[in-house]
Amino acid sequence: MAKTRPYIIIHTHTAIDGNINAIDQPGFHLGSQHYQDIALTPGKQQLDIDAYLNGKTSTEDNITHYRSPDIDENAAPVPEGDFNADPDAEMYYVSIDPRGELAWEFNSFGYGGVPAHVIEVLTDAASNAYKDFLRRQGVSYIIAGEEQVDYERMLAKLGEFGIERLMVGGGGTINWSFVQQGLVDEVSMILAPVANGDPDAPRFFTAKEPYSPIKDTQFDLTHLENLGDGVVWLRYTTVTDKRREKA
Numbered sequence: 001m002a003k004t005r006p007y008i009i010i011h012t013h014t015a016i017d018g019n020i021n022a023i024d025q026p027g028f029h030l031g032s033q034h035y036q037d038i039a040l041t042p043g044k045q046q047l048d049i050d051a052y053l054n055g056k057t058s059t060e061d062n063i064t065h066y067r068s069p070d071i072d073e074n075a076a077p078v079p080e081g082d083f084n085a086d087p088d089a090e091m092y093y094v095s096i097d098p099r100g101e102l103a104w105e106f107n108s109f110g111y112g113g114v115p116a117h118v119i120e121v122l123t124d125a126a127s128n129a130y131k132d133f134l135r136r137q138g139v140s141y142i143i144a145g146e147e148q149v150d151y152e153r154m155l156a157k158l159g160e161f162g163i164e165r166l167m168v169g170g171g172g173t174i175n176w177s178f179v180q181q182g183l184v185d186e187v188s189m190i191l192a193p194v195a196n197g198d199p200d201a202p203r204f205f206t207a208k209e210p211y212s213p214i215k216d217t218q219f220d221l222t223h224l225e226n227l228g229d230g231v232v233w234l235r236y237t238t239v240t241d242k243r244r245e246k247a
Helices: 026-039 056-064 128-137 151-160 172-180 239-246
Strands: 007-015 051-054 092-096 108-111 114-122 140-143 165-168 186-192 219-228 231-238
Touching (some): 114 128, 128 140, 140 151, 165 172
Parallel strands (some): 007 165, 051 165
16 A cells, blocks of 8 residues: 655654753754754755654744734634645645644744745644634644544645655654654654753653553664764664564
8 A cells, every 4th residue: 555644753852861952061962963964954964854843842942932823813714624835845844733822923944954834733623813824924734633633634634745754853742642653664863972860851752641641662773873972873663663564
């Protein structure tokens, strides 16, 4: 059967204690640069992605900064279904935002010197006023689920945008939910030689009901590379994925 969804790569930069928050140490900064280069930097990237996805919290922390969107509660009804504002985009930034809350001030985001057109992943819980806001901002969106995002539906629709290789970049709840739904083809980890032991810091993988359960999961190492200065690049597949391929 032909593949109907993009190839999924979880690619995340982490400290050796699993902390994915920034740590102000040289080793962490070096790891961050390797993370960016491997994922996106022209002439250096190695993942060949055409889109990358983050959860709502990661987008708020790094891009929209918890502002309120400029919505018009009296907006005329928007057309039913999805909205593709830039069908010719070469790179996409995909943000999961079930209820429609992110305050986009632009329709593209540049990371690693690569502009990426924004696609919002909404559910039926997102208001007409918010979808009108996205249209006015020139931000694309897809509807994937009633109140929670249906990942299979989301990935099928992203495939319709022409996305073939999708990088999932966190946070930990999104990463783990992809793994537990059997949707991950590869896990790529840039491991920095730092730690701070913060018990409240976000982690590479985090189970969170109702999105994903705590579950023992085995991974197989497929690549190990010393990037220098104590930074290591590890690549894995899940054992369950390999067994499914053989079935």
